[in-house]
Amino acid sequence: MKKRKIEIMDTTLRDGEQTSGVSFSVSEKLSLAKLLLEELKVDRIEVASARVSDGELLAVKQITSWAKDNKYINKVEVLSFVDKGVSIDWMLEAGAKVQNLLTKGSLNHLTHQLKKTPTEHFEEIASVIALATQNGIETNVYLEDWSNGMRNSKYYVFQFLDFLATQPVKRILLPDTLGVLTHNETFDFVKAIVDKYPELHFDFHGHNDYDLSVANVMEALRAGCHGLHLTVNGMGERAGNAPLASVVAVINDFMPEIETGVKESALYKVSKLVSAFTGFGIPANKPIVGANVFTQTAGIHADGDSKNNLYFNDLLPERFGRKRQYALGKTSGKANIQKNLQELGLTLNNDELKKVTQRIIELGDKKERVTKDDLPYIISDVLDSEGYQSKAKITSYLLSHAKGLQPSAAVSVEIEGELYEEHAQGDGQFDAFMNALKRVYKTKQIELPKLIDYAVRIPPGSNSDALCETIITWDNQGKEYITRGLDSDQTVSAIKATEKMLNII
Structure with missing residues (x-):
């Protein structure tokens, strides 16, 4: 069966930037644009809104300059407005060649925001499209509030589409602007449009206000849409947009008739970079890219994984450049601990393993967070054995x-x-x-790991005048370690975390 190729348009740099408190710098926008197109292999990127700021203009200039040199210029898109050519002038200065023209997709928006008739709106749109064509700019058209338009003024939406079918428009973009659609409505609305206009290209742009964005994307694809608008980490206004990583995994695993060009193995890397640039943290339980999603906690799961991978599914972490881990806590069993011991190269007999398991359960009951790196110390403490000092x-x-x-x-x-x-x-x-420590280890011809993250916080259950916890992430020849230190002094807690690292290496 020949697969249907779907265009993926990433709008992290435009719609994702509408996340409260998020703003990319010029250099960050350029770096992400390169990564999205060259590494992640999305089909298109929406990078900015016209007329916003001088910084936005500079960013788009740098992106389009790079894109022209690398034959990506027709993959770079800018949100524009029905403004008698002001946006077109801005795009010409920025060097952009594709506009995503924002128009009104519901009669409610048209009547109360623009206070115009459909005919007046369509005439102004036709004028902007003609001007763009004269200047070598390709046009896609957004139908803002399209979802409510289909609910409450369907006749207007089809009147609008009849008009657009006569225009030199490459794509028509259907946004669920307020994130109000159910999956059933998404299928019905998109199918009605695709069936009526088989020669036109339609993109679906989902928002996540009811946590239905991925389900709605699936239904839009089933209904025959030709492209999707997604963002890294689901960034976007309010509850965000449909998340890129989740959608790509869902398509690959549950929709065999559809394919994208997105490179799965790059999703996690891009996710972490966007999080670093924005300071917008990734929830630990976020599918695909969250810290905990490939971590087994229950001992019975680790036991099943050792017996023919009973708790594995198709969502393997290796697909995304990640690795399965086994958490240690009060629900840990011997199998969880065995898995972590294997990674550390340690072995215990059954009696020793039972004692260590009991200690980890006790720590879990006290809400202590136990990591694989803590195991040698727990073993040393519990067994009082010189071999583990x-x-x-x-x-x-x-x-x-x-x-x-x-x-x-x-x-x-x-x-x-x-x-x-x-x-x-x-x-x-x-x-x-x-630096002093590096000098010590230089005499032993040992290179210490690189410090790649350093975080300080009050431990759970403590208060501001109690203990300070320092969590340090180290990179040792491509392998990451996380160590923790606890003390009333921040620097001392960091030194304790460092001492753990010395014993791990």
Whole structure:
């Protein structure tokens, strides 16, 4: 069976930027535009709204300059307005070649916002499309509030589509602007339009106000739409837009008659970059890209995974450049712990395993968050065995920070019974400490992992004058480790987290 190819238009840089508090810089927009088209392989990107700001104009200029050089210029789209050519002038200055013209897709919007008749609106639209064509700009048309238009003024929508069928328009874009559609309505509305205008190209643009965006996308595809508008991490106004990662996975797994050109293995990388640029955190339980979605917690699941992968499904983490993990907590069983021990290269007999399991359950009851990296320490504590004692110990340190002087640190480290001392300066107390530590390990010809994330917080259940938790993510030759330290002093808690890293490597 020949598959039907669907166009994916990513609108993270335009509609996704309407997320409250989110604004991309010029360089961030350019970096993401390149990544979306070259790495993720989406078909088109909507990068900005015309006339918004000088910064937006500069960003689009840089994107279109790069796109022209790399033959992507017809994949770069800009939201424009029915404004007697002002948007067209802006696009010409920006070097953009495709406009997504915003028009009124419901009689309610037309009557109360524009206060115009359909004929007046259509005449103005025709004028803008003609001007765009004269200037070599391709036109797609948004029917804003189309979903409510189909609900409450269907005759107007079809009158509008009859008009657009006479115009040099490449695509007609059908947005559920307020995120109000059910999946049944989506199918019925899209099918009615596709059946009536088989020669026209229709995109569906879903919002997630009722958490129905992915279901609505599936129904729009079943009804015959030709393209989808999605955003990375589901970013967008209010509850956001239909999320790119979830939609791509759903199409690949449940709609065998349809294909996209999106590269699944790049989804997670792009997701993390967008989150870093925006400060818009990814919920841990967010499908496909969340931190916890490929983490098994229940011991029975880990046991089943060891016995013919009983708890696996088609949504394998390797598809997205990720790896399955097994969480440790009060619902952990021996199988969960065995899985983590295997990754650490540790073995325990049945009696030892039983004791360690019980300790992890006790910590879970106290709402302690146990990680794989904590296992060697739990083992050492529970079994009181020299074989599991720390091989590296930070025995003492002196940190100094005075006005007008560069922060410095002196460090004493015991490594497998031998004592080493070094001192160094740095940009801060912890940076100086790490520089001294690097000198110690340089004498042993060992390169320490790179620090790639450093987060400080009050632990769950604590208050502002209690303990401080430092969580550090390390990259050791492509493999990430997360270690935690707990102390009343922020720098000391970071040093404790660092000591754990030394024993892991």
